[in-house]
Amino acid sequence: MKTERELMDLCQYAVSVGQKRGANAIEVQCDSRIDLDAGIELGEVNSVSRSVGTEFAVRLYLGKRMGSAFTNIPTREALDEGVSMALSAAKATTEDKDWQRLPEPRTYKEIPGLWEEAVIKCEPDKVVRLTADMVKKAAAAEEGLIAAYGGSGTSIHVMAYANSSGTAVAQKLTSAYLFLAGVAPTGASMTPLVQSYDVKRGLQLDMDRVVDEVASNIRLCKKKVKANSGKFPVILHPQAYSELLQYTLLMSVRGDNVARGKSKIADKIGDTIASPILTITDDGTTPKGMHTSVADDEGVPRQRTPIIEKGVLRSFLWDTYWGNKMGVKSTGNAKRNMRQGLLEIATSNLVVGLGKRDIAEIISGVKQGYLVRNLQGAHSSNPESGDFSIVGNPAFLIENGELKGAVDGLMLAGNIYELLKNAVETAKTPHYLEGTIGPEVVFKDVQVVVKE
């Protein structure tokens, strides 16, 4: 694997080539990655795979005409040709009158704990052992539990970015994960797939917690219960609401959607759009976040951006292009699809504010309601209107403060802005998920539709 310095040299070389060939602005990003994974199928370690690759994305401007290119060969010759392809693309395209400039040089804060040497030294036999242990523990944790999918693995990621305005930043990250997806027979059918994972920068992974979460949920899924349609309190696990928010609210806080008239809350900065108990922040700097980094994909430092503070809409998320167009600063939320050459605005780590009570205590106070751990169909929500109609699966019935069992085909229908106003409590302990750090959230009067 090449070092940060070597990758930066190649990025800066490509920038200089682009400038010499007439580009008035050029940026080059490099992602170099080694991924090692041991995978599970049908309760056994099925395969071990290693993926090694170095990718370069070139984006340049001829006047106000943009062209981009991609190469996965880390040599000067390949980058020469990449710049040529981007120049050809720019010549063929139309002028973008709104384009102004690439990001200017900035200073970067060091974020501790993003790199752990132990991950680099992790060999295939280690991830195989971890995965085999997890399968064994899962089988012993609950009768009938099959580790259907999952595995463990490591990732070593070195990135560099340089542009013709003088911005240059390189960073390196490690991560390791354990992932378990289990099912169990339920007489004539099967439980839904129940998933849990742990992901960290190093190898201190909590296998017992992962196995216990899957086993305890499978245990509940084996008990099928009937439920009623109507309006009920619903507790959403962060795995569930993070997905729903991703396809509704968070689409509407993207600066490009605000600027293009695709956001229902474009004129609501300073207004109350959610319950006062809700505080939602985008934080690309928190050391425990798996989407934390020194800079975003166009070299802008990551930052902490309050989106909703005690129910009040505080900020949208921006990259450099849309920030320049709308007269605001980038919030460090640019994300690049390397192969497509597409730059989009995306959240880093979504952090949801904590409440005061433990989730067990909250559940004990619910007379009748539901706990939804995962969703089906959040991606079919309407990102513009915020309307959603989704299935909770697994979804558990709560009666008189107790989890009674799983409900098949429990649908939740509504609009995200109405749902956010109906948040009544957040639990006190956060779950550390990939891209979300938050506790369970309780919503009142949620429209629940159950299968007849």
Add this chain to the structure above:
Amino acid sequence: MRLSGTPSPSEEGFALFDVLQKAVDVGRNLGATYVELRGEDGFIEYIQMDDGRINALTQRIERGVAVRVLADGAWGFVTTSELDVLDKAVRDAYSMAKAAAPTRHEPIKIAETKPYKDTADIKMKRDPRSVPVAEKIRYMEQMTKVIRDYDSRITAVTVKVRTASGLKYVVTSEGTQIRSRQLLVWAYPWVTAKEGARLSAARFEEASTHQGWEYMEKVATPEFVGQQAARKAKLQLEGVPAKAGSFPCVLGPRVIGVLAHEALGHLSEADLTANSAFAGKLGQVVAAEGVYMTDDGTIPGEIGSAKYDDEGTPTSRVEIIRNSVLTELLTNREYAAKNGLRPTGNARAESYLFPPIIRMRNTYFERGDATEDEMLEGIDFGYYCADFRAGQAQTNASFQVGIQEAYEVVNGKIGRPITDLSISGIATDSLFKIELISRKEFPFENGRCGKGQEALVGSGGPDIRFSKGGITFGGKT
């Protein structure tokens, strides 16, 4: 990877066979049970236009190899773009398989298949690689204009175009040497409409893996694709909210197709079947009488069709449900051996970056015998669902399909359009609530399926009517 200025894939094709074969020999000499190298070399392009502005325009030539080795009963997989170190990639894959093997109780075996030496080409008129970028941009500008002109309330338009043109090589230690042409033309508009504070959105997509750019000129024209998306966004703006609960309904070809894919097709993928509601149900009645559902990779011109899969097995027609009985599962060589089934040619990989896994191809309900008039007859109140936004299934046969075009059915007639909603159910229950299956011909819907990696799939079926209790509507009132 190779960039412009170097020889074309066709000139280098047979040389690449030699390179892959030498690497296969390395694995065989190490003692591997099976060695498979899948090389790709081709042109890939992505263009995105947002409200007339080009937001991405990337053309790339990408070359890479997927190495898969079965040794001591476990798989090792390595992906690389460096062809000069393929020997090392094979050794790595071999050692990784050996690392996994001691943990297995049951060694992985693969079903026997005949090795093929063949070339599978596609006759096209306009290779997307040779179509000037300016022409593609004009296509997207024209689509944007068609959509904008459709209704003054349309406020934002994103148009995406993907094309690909290249060659894929599969070489195995059993003697298979197959070269296949890879082709894609794909268009996708996303439309936003606004009236007062009310916002609506709709999408449409069309694609072909068997025709070149001529498909965009004759079938997926800016007018056809653009009008479909614009019409749906307009209908939603004018729609009424759906009710919540269970109602009699008719699912049209695009929606019944996604139900076939999401709710049943995934349960029939043999790697998922053992963990799903179809486990142990082969040979049992799983649907109402007269229901037939098929996955067919051999239909000429359809998006999921190909001559061979990514293990070199010929594709086939798989009768998943035959007259209400679960008859056959979709397999690759591993799951065919595990379950004593035939390899059906459903092993597919998105690219050299991924190992092949079991995927659908063109999945559909077969036509029935009901006339058009009979389909809505006798429904006092219900729904006709014409198009979907997305769908998702679970192992317990729970399905959800987001609907972006639907209508009320009142006294046996199509009524008002309705706004966004989704439908759901437990597929193994819903199949028994099928009342009528239309005899009318239907087109396939061309879409993409995600199962950790993308596959282009066709799905469809005739209008199918479900009685109350079969489908739940997640409406708001």
